[in-house]
Amino acid sequence: MSIFVSGATGFIAQNIVKQLLQANYKVVGSVRTQEKGDALKNNIKDASLQAENFTYEIVADIGAEGAFDDALKAHPELEVFIHTASPVKFDVKDVKKELIEPAINGTTNALKAIQQYGKNIKRVVVTSSLAAVAGSRTVLKDGESVTEQNWNPVTEEEIKDPSDGYAVSKKLAEEAVWKFAKDKSTHFSVTTILPGLVTGPQAFPNFDRDGLNFSSETINKLLKLKPNDEVPKGAGLFVDVRDCARAHIVAFEKESAVNKRLFAVAGKFNSQEVLDIIRSSFDELDQISPKGNPEDAKKYAPRSDRYDQSVTRSVLGFEFIDLKKSVVDTVNQLLDD
Known part of the structure; x- marks a missing residue:
């Protein structure tokens, strides 16, 4: 079976490519330049x-x-299309031009091409984001949970910062997927994957340590802290990149994943908790990393306990890598010169 992976040099995509090849699939990746493809x-x-x-x-x-x-x-032989290519950046000046339009247009262009030229493609898997489901302005009533059916309430008109812009870009791009599938009577079925912050090691040991993607930099910047530095605020839901990649593959392999939105979430994290794991796991870092306030490791946004992943877990059917292993494997790779 031949699988297309768009944005094949991305953090998640490289792990998808690696796992597909390990499983003896044939893979065609899209890259921006020949240099990136050859690398x-x-x-x-x-x-x-x-x-x-x-x-x-x-x-x-x-x-x-x-x-x-x-x-x-x-490549008329293709049977599956995995669309991971979408901008993830927050140092933007024009949210509409740099985040929203590329996300929507890139996704729509992929779907149009599949509909017209991918006659043998039966399954399409799209990387969305937990940001498309809920955000800082999501209000839950007592006893209410966030499920795969929720949508982030922030509209394009309500965007206040690049973080909002990213969330809206993912929401609008995913909405475009479901609308296209419904309106065009497609010959393919769709599944979307909704990851939290994606942690874990790069797929291959040869990577640019100075050009890490946003989610990888979350852990890397904690390694760079001096003993007296303040621990940055940061908390949310995470998934290890290896599980995120695996979810994309299960999404086209299993019939039960058809027409589903699937959370890719292993659990909660915050910066203090990650720092505690780093200090307790690496003696050489324990002495040079800030201690912060260990009590902060227990502080989470109340909403992080209210995600109902029962549908996703029943479809995926595998245990997720926990935070400690994800952090330790990441740090081991970053320290390995």
């Missing part, structure tokens, strides 16, 4: 994976009209 191909070879089962197509701008057309025309 990924080399990493695959160095990992002793079947590099002959991986090819790439250059899609320089996913937001351009017809972006994926040529890639799909070149």
